[in-house]
Amino acid sequence: MNPRVRAPELKGRGWLNTGGKELTLADLRGRCIILDFWTFCCINCLHVLDELRPLEEKYGDALVVIGVHSPKFEHERDPKALAAAVERYGVHHPVIDDGDMHLWQQYAAKAWPTLAVVDPTGYLVASMAGEGHAEGLSRLIDELVAKHEANGTLHRGDGPYVAPPAPEGLLHFPGKAIELPGGNLLVSDSARHSVVELSPDGETLVRRFGGDRNEPFSEPQGLLALPQAIRDIIGYDVVVADTVNHQLRGLNLATGEITLVAGSGRPWRSTVDDHPHDALAADLSSPWDLAWFDDKVIIAMAGIHQLWWFDPIQRTVGVYAGTTVEALRDGPIPDVWMAQPSGLSATGTRLWIADSETSALRYVEDGVMHTAVGQGLFDFGHVDGPADQALFQHPLGVAALADGSVLIADTYNGAIRRFDPVANEVSTVDSGLAEPSDILVTGSGDVLVVESAAHRLTRLAPGVMKTVAGERHKTERPPSHLAPGEVTLDVIFTPAPGQKLDSQFGSPLRLTVSASPAELLLDGEGTTTELTRRLVLNPDVPKGVLQVVAQAATCDLDAEFGACHLTRQDWGVPIVIDTAAPSRLPLILRGMDA
Missing domain, CATH: 2.120.10.30 (TolB, C-terminal domain)
Structure with missing residues (x-):
């Protein structure tokens, strides 16, 4: 990203959360800007929304976050569906509708989510893919604020966000529902951060559990009524997937007591095997639904594309199925690939x-x-x-x-x-x-x-x-054209300010590559500990998708017991074989303007 590059202008089909005003970069001059390229189906994009909220609060008068909604699915191109998603997920910053993917191309995005940072003078200073960048962004904004305040080019003030009207009604974007003994219904009222008991008509409120973000729920989803024999032992009746808090909670219907039963509250950033691990110490990732199968609770761990199990009696968790690679591959459950599993239903010998x-x-x-x-x-x-x-x-x-x-x-x-x-x-x-x-x-x-x-x-x-x-x-994302034969895959990663690569537990880098169809890749498949890879593309396969998973571990430089950080991204890169095309594919995991 050197020499310095002017940030492309913000042009889209429309704006949300601005009171009807269309914003330009000139309107935002003097502020630090984070452009968040997202699509509302993407769980990793939802994680980034949560990571950005503390930054918006911390740098409120010096930072403007702009959501750039570049859709994947056809439904996400509908402006009404986008407006509902902005309301559903509590997005408290302006959002531009990039329905034709114009800004996606202008900013050279290749993955959901992608973040681009623009300095107060309108220059693009950083780009990064995936989640887990909050600490690095904070350090970068600190540097930009100090530099531009000293230069007189930082102009603090109120942001352009205009709040929508408050919602009305009994439910607000409900997620999942189950039937209780006696016929009443239990519903996760996700956007009101609560669990609601309704009468059998589905319209009459009996009682509400929770109701404020993080007290105790944040956008809960899946619900599971446990077998009676299990309830008698553990003292609660229902397990709740507390999705945004990355936890499971137990609900006692007789007393209304809500108990934390699994999840540290930290989002998953490392590996967990299928062996029993202390449930309260484990890092979960957006648990979305629950089912009783194989004599345990199965968790649809949407955030990392796996199924996990939870034993409520032993109070342990482990991986049930999946490798964290986001794609579709069948087979023995430890080796399969999934992509944001979000619904479960068990019957007999099958888990759907x-x-x-x-x-x-x-x-x-x-x-x-x-x-x-x-x-x-x-x-x-x-x-x-x-x-x-x-x-x-x-x-x-x-x-x-x-x-x-x-x-x-x-x-x-x-x-x-x-x-x-x-x-x-x-x-x-x-x-x-x-x-x-x-x-x-x-x-x-x-x-x-x-x-x-x-x-x-x-x-x-x-x-x-x-x-x-x-x-x-x-x-139909714009594909990357690549030459047949030998090409170089180059994942670009620069540690955030004040961080270094963390080698205390072995190599801090990991790169996994596969292809669909598999015949596209003649050589270069597999996992290595470097972010550069020689690939050989099959000239007889005209197009396909390269599946690339990269991660980098860093730690703080300026503290005796500095924090550790893991940056990870999963790309599905559509490619077209073209004899006139380049023989290098760069992907930015985290790039800085030199």
Whole structure:
């Protein structure tokens, strides 16, 4: 990023959280700016929103955060859906709608999330991909504030954020629901940071648990009523996935007492194996849903693309399935790849999974994961028919039925879909719903849908079936053109100010590379401890996706017992083989203007 580069102008389809005003870089001159390239389906992007909140508070009069929403899924291109997401996730800074990916290209972003830092004079000074950059950003902003205050080029003042009207109604972006003994319903009222008990009609409030961010919940999602024998031993009835706090909590329905049962509160930044670990000491990552399977609680650990297990009696946790690589690969559960698993439903010998970022329905049986419907990270749509041709769009919920079929909350298609494993076909049960995020089949056989963006529970009429002639979509990010044969993959990483690479536990660097289709990569697959890799691309495969996972461990320079930090990013880079193209692919994990 040397010589110095002027930041490209902020041009998009529209703005949110500005009171209708369109902002330019000239309007923000004199402030430090962080541009946060995000898409609202992406769990890592949601993590970054949480990492940025303390920075916005600390540097409120000197820093402006601008969210640049560059969508992955077709549904995310809808301005109304974006406005709902900004409200849902409590985004308290301006957001520009980059629906045509113009700014994404102008700032050379290649991953969600990507952060770009602009100094008070309008120059781009840093770019970084992934999460875990809060400490480094704080140090960088400190440097920029000191420098530009001394130069007279820093101008403090009120920011451009304009708050939207306060929401009304009983529920606000509910997430998941379960039925309690006696027929009452328990709902995670995610945007109100609470768990709500409703009467069987789904509309009458019985009581509310929590209600303020972090006291004790922050955007809770999954709920699980434990077997009675387990309840009698441990003293609580329901496990709650406290998603943004990265914890599990136990809820005693008789007393209303809420107990922390798993999670340190720190987001996952390291490795955990399948062996038992102390539940309260473990770092979790956005637990999104829960199921009782194989005599333990299974956790959809959306933030790191895995399933974990939790033993409420022994108070231990471990990895159940997945490697943390974000992609779609079946096989023995320790080796599989998932992408933001967000819905679970167990029945008999099968655990069904809504794997949202691959738009897939998957299941575990006898220690092996299978894909029933779904084709990969970038293929989605609303297509019924044979399972190998059917498509979903970012499903978040799943419910196994007594007849062996499965209902899917096909969230971004606004539909409830049904998979019939006997016929091996997918059909549409209902459509026109507002981001359905979960499905509850009650003891009496009623089907309730958590219609999240409509802030309600909806009861499906019996026998409703619709035939939808839907569309097939593929994420069309601008691909990287690369020459066939030998190319160099170069992941760029510069430690944050005041940090150095941390070698006390071995190599601080790790790089894992694979490809889809696998034939694209003739050489260079695997894991090494360097951030540069020689790859050999197959000239007979015209295009594909390089899957790159990079991480770098750093520690503080200026403290006797300095903190350790792990920066990690997972790229899926679409590439096109082109004989006239470069033979180098640079990816910025963290880059600074020299």
